[in-house]
Amino acid sequence: MDPVATVTESPILLSGLRYARAVLADADAAFESALSAADVSPVEVAHLRLAHGVSLRLRRRPVDSRIPLAEAHRAFTDLGLLPSAARAADHLNATGAAFEPAPSAALDALTTQELQVTRMAAAGLTNRDIAQRLHLSPRTVETHLYRVYTKLRVTNRRQLRRFVS
Numbered sequence: 001m002d003p004v005a006t007v008t009e010s011p012i013l014l015s016g017l018r019y020a021r022a023v024l025a026d027a028d029a030a031f032e033s034a035l036s037a038a039d040v041s042p043v044e045v046a047h048l049r050l051a052h053g054v055s056l057r058l059r060r061r062p063v064d065s066r067i068p069l070a071e072a073h074r075a076f077t078d079l080g081l082l083p084s085a086a087r088a089a090d091h092l093n094a095t096g097a098a099f100e101p102a103p104s105a106a107l108d109a110l111t112t113q114e115l116q117v118t119r120m121a122a123a124g125l126t127n128r129d130i131a132q133r134l135h136l137s138p139r140t141v142e143t144h145l146y147r148v149y150t151k152l153r154v155t156n157r158r159q160l161r162r163f164v165s
Helices: 002-008 011-025 028-035 042-058 062-079 082-094 103-107 112-122 127-134 138-152 157-164
Strands: none
Touching: 011 028, 011 042, 028 042, 042 062, 042 082, 062 082, 103 138, 103 157, 112 127, 112 138, 112 157, 127 138, 138 157
């Protein structure tokens, strides 16, 4: 692809080649080289940091991987790319780091109705009470809570309080 990239000078192609070179080389220097390019976008930086962190973790260097993974998580969160931020958080947790996303950032991942259900559940209302107030079925409330627990990485209503206090 290098000959094509020199002829077309496509920014997307150049970005993809930088990423591919770094991942395929699987070396710290290759990632740093890709990050030092003049036209690297914030999204590309975040993806490169995530790939570098994953590479370090898979090479059994979990402590070294925490910095690029945390930087990737912060960048993805700032850019509003929450699924990618969650992926970075998962890898960061896999390193053994005690990492939890900031409560406000975690709440941004919830839909409006999930947020309403979360606030009511944290306040101590039952599924039936929440269902009556929001004109939903108790089963729908249960489904929303299941999704909320997954997104916020909690296991019970008591843990919801730290997100909505």
